[in-house]
Amino acid sequence: ITDHFSGGRPRVDARTGQVRKLAEGRHAYLSLSADGRTLAALGGIRMPRGAWRDPARLDSVRHILHLIDLDTEEVSSPLPELDIVSAGAIWSPTEPALTVFATGVGASVSEGRHWRIDAQTGTARRLSHGGLDLVSERERGLLQRPERAYALADGVVVFARPNADPADRSARFTYRDIAPAGLTRPDWYFLRPGSPPRILTGDLGSVTALPARIGAAGLDVVARDGVYRIHPERPAMRLTPDGLDRIRVHHASGFLAWPGSLPAARTAMPPIEADRDGARIVLRPATAASESAVLVEGRGIPGGAHLLAVQDAAGPRSGTLVYLDADAATQTLIVQPPGAAPDPRLVLNAHLRQVDWGQWERVEVEWEDPDRPGIVHDLHACVLMPPSAARTGAAPPVLLDIYPGARPNCDPRQPVLSYPDPQSPYMWAARGYAYARLSAPRELIRREAGPIAGLPGLVAASREALVESGLIDPDRIILLGVSHGAVAALHVASEASGFAGLIAQNGWSDLPSHYLGPPGIYTDLNPEMLGGNMPRYEAGAGSDFGIGATLFAAPELYQRNSPVLKAEQITLPVLLIHTDMDVFPKSQFDQMYAALARFGHPVRYVWYAGEGHGISSPANIRDVWDRMIDFVEASGPQDPSAEPVEDRDAG
Known part of the structure; x- marks a missing residue:
């Protein structure tokens, strides 16, 4: 460990304008105790260069817990030798006690434990979750860290599932992929020092990781059929009426918050939305101190x-x-x-009320597993057919949207246009093109040869099924990939055939330089993010491109899965689109363009200044759609004997 990041934690009196420094260094995840007397914050400390880093970590920063007494302005560190890996401290709603998840400096996140700390005495107690596997936030698309725990009674409530082996009494935290399949149901458990974990929600239907509220009376958790209050000293109590389904809790949110994000404090019961008797209803507490919610x-x-x-x-x-x-x-x-x-x-x-948005169709896909002969996977593709197809009866060209891990929903639905979405599939349908989303389960496309090595075969099987359906023009199939999908589509084009063109936007192309290079605009905002792409590849779970080894340990795997090094095999017309303020550096597509051009392959490249991870300016949205339509119109059936197109558009 070297030093704290520069900066300080100021205290500002809004009435007088007086400013005083409470603590040295940069801090994050500030939270206030229920009595308003103690401020918890995580101070960032730079780790030594060359130190081992857990692939679950996104940076080389250790976080130390600081407790600041706002009366005396004294700063204490109750766990000075530990690294706090959870999203800050979670305070009890009734007493000066808080919980954190921490591990030893330089240790794996999977070795961490929960701690309960008394802010008044500074006493910290370590709690074991023996026999349990803590649920990862990554399962719902967030970071590779345990779901938050809450101080309750004289212990801590955690979200976990039993270990796969009932005889295994070790305390585990297993790194997970997004929405993994085949796991047992998780529950809320109570941890108390010196006692084994005790399940609190075993008699309820499936419960979620996001509680509705925490208070002196207990933790209000969301189950399949209602909201229940759990407490280690009392049976679970139902708070909502019978007969509810599709429950949604409306938490207050703010900047950089989104549905399902977790605010630090949930001491008031928020509005609850649910289905009952075929109607959508809204419930809320009768009073602030209510034991139940009422319609x-x-x-x-x-x-x-x-x-x-x-x-x-x-x-x-x-x-x-x-x-x-x-x-x-x-x-x-x-x-x-x-x-x-x-x-x-x-x-x-x-x-837009009278607009015909087209019709979603489901196409079944059978894919024989190349590594296990005789095993056939039943998948599907969702195809949005344009309104013009029904009128003319002609099979339209189709855009095949590729994204690792995709599990598309083909249910009939209307578009949600809450902002000018430059990637809306309904834009393609309005122009007379079909649009297809392909199933690409992570567990099927991950192979020994690479994290997406199975994707070309899966896409080829999907293409065959789409052609056999008769819905689309077999000679006008265009690959489309955005973000992770861009590198995936380029990879597919290097190994699969039968496509008339490829559009790749805001992705990358060279795994070695991406591994070592900066994470785009993030580096300008925080230089400590240099090397921030490494966990994406070093991870064994939770990443679409996890190789499970460093570049230096497995260079051949990084090279084998880099589209830029397979540019000679990408002979179809390509349109590359990027921006200069993306988290994926534009230089990745500079290299891809140069490689394709070097082999004389037909390639166009356009990048937009001042745009982030996608296009947002109305003028640029119109421009990029004009360019994509021009490209698709120019991409017809491939003639192997034709001379390569020399005209390229870069700028």
């Missing part, structure tokens, strides 16, 4: 509506609902006071 007066909200807020009014069953009611791409802002009819206030995108 807000009214008939609920339409099934396709999106609740925005519940405005409180006098009375336990009052409350004005504010929601968006969607009719295709048109949205209406509705305000519904208690006992009154819905009041439409604003109509968004009314001009």
